[in-house]
Amino acid sequence: MDGSTALIAGGGIGGLTLALELHAAGIPCRVFEAAPELRPLGVGVNILPHASAVLDGLGLTPAMAEIAIETIESGFFNRFGQEIFTEPAGKRAGYDHAQWSVHRGDFQMMLYRTVVERLGEDAVQLDHKLIGFEQDADGVTAHFQSLATGEPLPSARGGILVGADGIHSAVRKQLYPNEGRPRYSGIKMWRGTSVAPAFLSGATMVRAGWLQDGKLVIYPIRENVDGQGNQLVNWVAELETDFEADRNWGARGDLEEFIGAFEDWTFDWLDVPALIRSSEAIFEYPMVDQDPLEQWTFGRVTLLGDAAHPMVPRGSNGAGQAILDAPVLRRFLETAASPAEALAQYEAVRLPATTAVVLKNRDTPPDAILREVWERTDDKPFDDIGTVISHDELVALSNSYKTVAGFAVPVGGDGE
Numbered sequence: 001m002d003g004s005t006a007l008i009a010g011g012g013i014g015g016l017t018l019a020l021e022l023h024a025a026g027i028p029c030r031v032f033e034a035a036p037e038l039r040p041l042g043v044g045v046n047i048l049p050h051a052s053a054v055l056d057g058l059g060l061t062p063a064m065a066e067i068a069i070e071t072i073e074s075g076f077f078n079r080f081g082q083e084i085f086t087e088p089a090g091k092r093a094g095y096d097h098a099q100w101s102v103h104r105g106d107f108q109m110m111l112y113r114t115v116v117e118r119l120g121e122d123a124v125q126l127d128h129k130l131i132g133f134e135q136d137a138d139g140v141t142a143h144f145q146s147l148a149t150g151e152p153l154p155s156a157r158g159g160i161l162v163g164a165d166g167i168h169s170a171v172r173k174q175l176y177p178n179e180g181r182p183r184y185s186g187i188k189m190w191r192g193t194s195v196a197p198a199f200l201s202g203a204t205m206v207r208a209g210w211l212q213d214g215k216l217v218i219y220p221i222r223e224n225v226d227g228q229g230n231q232l233v234n235w236v237a238e239l240e241t242d243f244e245a246d247r248n249w250g251a252r253g254d255l256e257e258f259i260g261a262f263e264d265w266t267f268d269w270l271d272v273p274a275l276i277r278s279s280e281a282i283f284e285y286p287m288v289d290q291d292p293l294e295q296w297t298f299g300r301v302t303l304l305g306d307a308a309h310p311m312v313p314r315g316s317n318g319a320g321q322a323i324l325d326a327p328v329l330r331r332f333l334e335t336a337a338s339p340a341e342a343l344a345q346y347e348a349v350r351l352p353a354t355t356a357v358v359l360k361n362r363d364t365p366p367d368a369i370l371r372e373v374w375e376r377t378d379d380k381p382f383d384d385i386g387t388v389i390s391h392d393e394l395v396a397l398s399n400s401y402k403t404v405a406g407f408a409v410p411v412g413g414d415g416e
């Protein structure tokens with residue numbers, strides 16, 4: 001490894017995408033991942049068209065088509081199963097690129113395999129937990145520990161260090177040792193995956209209900225998992241509660257804590273309680289984010305993905321915004337006069353863009369449509385949605401989120 005190598009802490013979605021971008025630009029890089037082995041962890045994530053465009057640029061569309069479901073529409077329903085609004089998604093909505101619904105673990109493993117294929121076996125150093133770094137005029141030195149044994153490992157020297165090490169980022173902690181606790185939104189999520197027959201179009205992302213009484217997000221993420229045509233369906237149940245848990249993607253949740261809110265959600269198009277009960281495992285996660293930082297870049301060190309801009313997972317944008325960071329950083333590393341200048345230019349583009357998404361997710365995420373209808377109907381069934389809210393208002397609510405998150409339907413192709 002020489003002094004121009006980019007050191008990337010974290011082999012998650014953002015770190016691995018960055019490795020592929022840098023490799024495509026001929027910039028040497030090395031990923032250091034804390035986990036001793038990469039396993040397909042997590043449940044479903046959505047990759048919106050602007051992020052799919054980045055993956056397409058990396059030649060990953062065929063691989064995505066193999067592991068993911070191409071979402072064709074997004075539907076909003078009340079807790080009685082009545083349809084409020086359905087709009088086309090991905091290519092059907094006029095984007096050049098698909099919206100992918102995918103198991104996070106399948107996606108990370110695909111990125112990992114691609115990095116190993118293109119950059120070689122050594123490109124990702126597993127069991128390398130970053131524990132600190134220092135920089136001087138010529139480069140950065142990063143220090144590591146084995147997560148498996150706790151033993152110190154040899155340090156690495158490079159030209160830059162990118163902290164792509166997720167919500168508990170060690171890089172961020174060193175830059176901001178006194179940062180406060182995450183900001184709890186008052187909502188807890190329970191998540192899982194179940195094997196079930198296709199519902200609605202078979203490729204619909206559903207958001208239903210509202211948080212006080214129970215809200216649900218459901219979408220399929222794998223086709224024909226059992227040879228009988230059933231899909232793997234991702235579900236997320238959300239409820240307002242004062243009880244705040246720590247951020248741990250692997251924390252197990254308790255069915256009895258939330259199933260009561262969904263017990264009568266038996267629609268003619270989906271039996272929600274049956275779907276939830278058949279889940280392989282249930283995870284819980286608090287809906288939290290952190291106040292946007294004013295600075296990510298300090299000389300030769302910067303942040304990317306959740307380490308830079310953790311956001312509440314309400315607009316399908318956590319993975320997408322991490323992916324979008326990568327080509328911008330690559331572009332400035334290719335063109336800027338020095339590494340420090342490249343990182344500063346990257347921050348100047350991506351920090352304001354992601355800050356806007358973090359804040360938008362707090363107050364008017366796409367499910368604001370559900371809140372509006374919940375308030376206007378006093379949480380009762382309606383006879384005609386047109387008397388509750390006009391189609392134009394529904395479209396305006398949906399589009400306002402897309403514009404801030406950077407995926408407004410383009411006139412001539414996907415924007416950034």
Ligand SMILES: Cc1cc2nc3c(=O)[nH]c(=O)nc-3n(C[C@H](O)[C@H](O)[C@H](O)COP(=O)(O)OP(=O)(O)OC[C@H]3O[C@@H](n4cnc5c(N)ncnc54)[C@H](O)[C@@H]3O)c2cc1C
Nearest residue numbers: 010012013014034042043129130165166249305306318319
């Ligand atoms: C195990 C796991 C499960 C997840 N499940 C879901 C899910 O079901 N749904 C969802 O929406 N989002 C999930 N996420 C988060 C989601 O992947 C991110 O919000 C998003 O993809 C942004 O990607 P990222 O690369 O910034 O962060 P992540 O994808 O979280 O990647 C961060 C990586 O950094 C590694 N890391 C952490 N600390 C260090 C360190 N000190 N040194 C080296 N490496 C380190 C982590 O092991 C991880 O691989 C999960 C994340 C993880 C780690």
